[in-house]
Amino acid sequence: MKRQKRLVWLCLALSPLVFGSCSDDDDDDLIGYWVRMSDFDGLARGEASGFTIGNKGYLACGFDGSKNNERMSDLWEYDMEMDAWMQKADFPGSARSKATAFSIGDKGYLGTGYNYTTGGGEVYLNDFWEYDPASNTWTQKADFPGSARYDAVSFSVLGKGYIGAGYDGNYLKDFYAYEPSSNSWQQIVSIGGTKRQGASSFVIDDVAYICCGQNNGEYVYDFWKYDPASGTWTQLRDISNTSDEEYDDDYSTITRLHANTFVIDGSAYLTCGESGSIVSSTWKYYPATDLWEEVHEFKGSARTEAVAFSNGERGFVATGKSGTTRFDDIWELNPYQYDPDDD
Numbered sequence: 389m390k391r392q393k394r395l396v397w398l399c400l401a402l403s404p405l406v407f408g409s410c411s412d413d414d415d416d417d418l419i420g421y422w423v424r425m426s427d428f429d430g431l432a433r434g435e436a437s438g439f440t441i442g443n444k445g446y447l448a449c450g451f452d453g454s455k456n457n458e459r460m461s462d463l464w465e466y467d468m469e470m471d472a473w474m475q476k477a478d479f480p481g482s483a484r485s486k487a488t489a490f491s492i493g494d495k496g497y498l499g500t501g502y503n504y505t506t507g508g509g510e511v512y513l514n515d516f517w518e519y520d521p522a523s524n525t526w527t528q529k530a531d532f533p534g535s536a537r538y539d540a541v542s543f544s545v546l547g548k549g550y551i552g553a554g555y556d557g558n559y560l561k562d563f564y565a566y567e568p569s570s571n572s573w574q575q576i577v578s579i580g581g582t583k584r585q586g587a588s589s590f591v592i593d594d595v596a597y598i599c600c601g602q603n604n605g606e607y608v609y610d611f612w613k614y615d616p617a618s619g620t621w622t623q624l625r626d627i628s629n630t631s632d633e634e635y636d637d638d639y640s641t642i643t644r645l646h647a648n649t650f651v652i653d654g655s656a657y658l659t660c661g662e663s664g665s666i667v668s669s670t671w672k673y674y675p676a677t678d679l680w681e682e683v684h685e686f687k688g689s690a691r692t693e694a695v696a697f698s699n700g701e702r703g704f705v706a707t708g709k710s711g712t713t714r715f716d717d718i719w720e721l722n723p724y725q726y727d728p729d730d731d
Contacts, residue, residue, distance in 0.1 A: 420670060420684030421725040425704070425718045429473040430464050432716035434709030435485035438695035439496045441521060443468045445697030446476070446496055447706060451485040453714055457504040459483040463519070466718070468702055477524045481515050486538035486693075490549050492568055495520055497529075497549055502538040512536035512556055516566070533573045534564055539585035539646075543596045546616050550596065552579060559583035559603050563614075580621050581610035586645040590656040592675050597656065599627055600647050607643040607663055624678050635679060641669040642680060648705050650698030652723055657703055659686045659721075666690040666710050672723065684727055688719050 428447070436450030445466040451459055461483040463476045479498065487501030499516035514536040518527045532551055540554030552563030561583040564573050584601030587608070591597070596614040600607070609628035612621050625631070627642040647661035659670040668686040673679075686705065694708030694715070706718035 417730075418682060418684040419723065419726055421722040421727045422684065422687035422719050423722060424688065425720055426471045426473065428464065428466075428706055428716040428718055429475065430462060430716070431460070432714035433460060433707050434691075434693040434714055436460075436693075436695050436707055437487045437489040437498055437501070438697055438706070439489040439491040439498070440697045440699055441491050441494055441496060443699050444521070445695075445704060445706075446489075446519070446521075447695050448479050448489065448498055449484050449487055449501070450707065453709075453712060457508065459485045459503050465521070466697060466704070466706070468697070468699060468704070476521075477519075477526060479517065480526050481517055481528070482511070482513060484513055487513070488540045488542040488551055488554075490542045490544040492544045492547060492549055494522065495568070497544075497566070499532050499551065500537050500540045500554065512538060518568075529566075530571050530573060532564065533575065534562055535560070541584075541587040541589050541598060541601070543589040543591050543598075545591050545594055545596050545614075548616065550576070550614070553584050553587055553598075553601065555585035559585055565616075576619060577621065579612055579614070580623055581612060582608045584608045588647045588649045588658065588661075590649040590651050590673075592651055592654055592656060595675070597624075597673075597675075599649075599658070600642075600644050600661070602645045607645060609643045627680065638682065639680060641667065641682075642671050646692045646694075648694050648696035650696045650703035650705075650721075651700055652698065652703050652721070653701065655723075657683070657721060657723065660691050660694050660705060660708065662692040666692055670721070683721075683723060686719065687727070688717055689713075689715060691715055 431452045433450035433452045438447045448463045461479040484501035484503045489498040496519040503511045514532040516529045516532045535556040537554040537556040542551045549566040561578045587601030599611045609626045611624040629636045644661035644663040656673040668690040672681045691708030697704040
């Protein structure tokens with residue numbers, strides 16, 4: 389095993405410069421160590437929404453699998469330094485799941501999603517709310533101007549928030565920017581390529597990246613970045629084995645729906661979600677080379693529709709579901725260690 393690890397370290401050192409992936413079929417040789425943290429204090433759930441402010445992650449709403457289809461409206465704060473949870477002010481809007489959320493500065497924002505009527509019908513939502521942790525209060529803001537939807541994707545960059553894509557009865561690819569100082573929205577150019585719901589996003593060096601999702605029953609493999617300085621989308625290398633080159637030969641497990649993403653030290657990590665079945669494989673993205681590398685798979689139970697938190701130095705995955713099972717655990721990835729259980 390020691391010799392194998394030395395080879396893997398050499399592979400990791402070269403991969404950002406030369407290779408897309410040097411992973412071995414044996415997951416024991418992949419770098420990355422998942423650690424279980426203090427369990428979520430609230431009810432186990434999937435389809436929740438999350439955002440990060442400083443060293444604290446926030447988890448709101450979701451669905452616990454109740455037989456009457458009631459969605460949730462509670463809010464919880466996770467302190468990364470203390471490894472502790474605390475319940476905060478309930479979300480005052482309609483209870484919901486599959487909403488989207490992001491933070492700008494010291495405020496959190498949550499909108500869209502869906503709920504069920506007492507008669508059992510789906511209600512798509514487009515209201516939009518701001519959370520202030522200093523006062524522990526929610527304030528309703530200008531409604532999201534696109535169609536009411538769920539499974540949208542969002543991010544924030546350079547002081548603005550962005551929401552787009554998702555599903556409103558049809559798959560979508562439109563995008564809108566939110567300016568908090570004026571409490572106003574502006575439609576921007578739509579993402580290129582495929583319409584999608586359940587996509588994932590991350591931001592590195594003031595550039596936003598959108599990947600994954602589903603369209604018409606197929607898993608989306610086109611990959612895009614958005615530069616707010618120029619207001620343009622640029623297509624990157626596909627996240628599937630679609631080229632004649634070797635770099636993407638092992639990319640078959642990247643594409644998925646409802647994946648979790650977070651950023652540590654300038655690289656992005658993508659984990660969990662579903663692709664025909666629930667998946668645990670975890671991938672690292674290098675923006676300088678536009679290449680992916682497989683790291684150690686998520687160590688908790690395989691899951692989808694979980695929530696991720698990241699302060700740029702640490703990354704966490706919490707809650708989620710698999711079939712009718714909902715989870716209340718939280719895991720942190722240490723990307724620079726091997727799992728000692730693999731020795």
